[in-house]
Amino acid sequence: MIKRLLGRTGLEISIIGFGGIPIQRLDKESAVILIEELYKQGINFIDTARGYTTSEELIGHGLKKIGRDKFILATKSMSRDYESMKRDIQISLNNLKTDYIELYQVHNVRTEEEYSKILSEDGALKALLEAKEKGSIKHIGITSHDLNIIEKGAESGHFSTIQFPYNPVERQAEELFKRAKELGLGVIVMKPLAGGAIINKELSLRFVLENNNISVAIPGMDSVEQIITNSKLGIEYRSLNDEERAIILSEAKELGSEFCRRCGYCAPCPQRIDIPVQFLMEGYYTRYNLKDWAKERYLSMENKAVDCIECGICETRCPYDLPIRRMLKKVAYNLG
Template identity: 55%
Template sequence: MLKRILGRTGLEVSVIGFGGIPIQRISREESEKLIVEAYKNGINFIDTARGYSVSEDYIGTALENNNLRSMMILATKSPAKDYASMKKEVETSLEMLRTDYIDLYQFHNVRNMDQLNVIMGDDGAYKALEEAKANGKIGHIGITCHSADVLMEALKMDEFETIQFPYNYIENQGEPVFEQAAKQNVGIICMKPIAGGAIEKGELSIQYILDNPNITVAIPGMDCIDQVVRNAAVGNDLKPVTAEGLELLENIKKELGDHFCRRCGYCLPCPQGIDIPTLFSFEGYYLRYNMSEWPQGRYDNLQKHASDCIECGLCESKCPYNLPIRDMLKHVKETFGQ
């Protein structure tokens, strides 16, 4: 497996990492088999999150039962913003992952500058991670985000050792951020390498991403052995994308482009308080990841739903991709029932 250095962390990670979202829909035993298979196929990087329900727990079991902890570089994340909450989250992650050390702990989905400023403030979560690092509980601190603008500001602070951002042939808005991160020797973890399952040619999509030398590791979500083997094979024999492959990706982009939300957040704020990109993201998990319970639960817990849209159209005037947001929200309403 080809390996790259994860920026200033110095960690040598396989270019294909194990994305821990989809194992929520399989059993503990099945996820254990997948992680062992990932290891056998040369994958040494696992990314999970406090927010992925049983994911940390399943991964912890798999690593413990198979003595794999020392063979894997482990990354997780929490949305906690204040010191006390983040301190607790780190302890919970350590317990769930059955380890006394997490290689990389990330701030999960920092949405805007207000959130970033809280995290970096006197009573902020950054202080908790710094402390955990000093106490040897975590190795490095990273940030995950869906907004290129916020991430660019975060890079200016020069406090993060890694960034995690969506990247694939359809969602390439992160490229200037990757350039900047690479200049600062910040490791770049690519989430959504197959656009949340929207790009059916998964291996080709991953190959395209890894053609970009700025990308350290792509973390496709996996929930079956066949996916693990196929994804790992890309990193085990990495070749540049051919002209034919690029044409295929371009065609996929054309098909999806008109209705594909890149989660850039430019459509916000909505006067009704609807978190538009999050709604589309949950729908993507529901439809394309073949999951229902987890996104349905998270959707139901939102304060505002697609049914709250009054069709004012303000969001559409701000979307740089000219998405028919109002129609798309009607679809979301049908999917989730409100």
């Protein structure tokens, strides 16, 4: 597996890392098998979060069996104040069954107010710096879906890494990534497959890896087959040819900017609608010529787009500020 430096941390990490969101769907035994496969395939970077329900715990079981020293761990917390972050760091250490974590990140910073709180006298950064001094974390990072926030974090001097979406559709951070490399920051790419919206997954990952300003791409994986497939791209890496580039950029153009990345932050819906799945089915219906199959799947759901009461709670949670209520109306129109 090809490795790159995670900025000034000095850590050498595989260019394909493990995104820890989907593992929460698995049981303990399956999760351990997944972590074993990561090691076999040469993936040494694991990214998870306190907010991914059982993800940290399941990864912890795998680490206990395979060996803590085989991996470089990154996790993150939504805590913004000192006490909450201090508590979350300890929970992460316990869940991951370790006494140190290489990278601890402030997770999904959305507003200037949140950013200021993190850096305040009683903010989360104070707890992270204390943990770093004690050796329980080694480096501090920041993640966001807001370009202005992540730019501010990059220039602040407080963080060693940034994590931001990047794929053939979402390229707004390319200049920032150049600047981050100049500053010695590690660049972690989330959503390299646009949250699963991109069909040509191999081409999308290869597109991301062509950017030498990034350190690692972290697609979410929940099967051995996915790990083997994605790892191969980091082992036998090759640039896109002209034909492949045209294919992936054409798909990106078709997706546009108003689409669901299936991050799941909109959940839970009071009407128990699986919102990302609604948009997934509509994508199959409108873009991929699977009209009958998609409509049958949609109509078989107990709770679907047509059941939306337009409370708007989902929109307050969406990191991309998508007009979810309007988008669900479109799903109901096409599939209902």
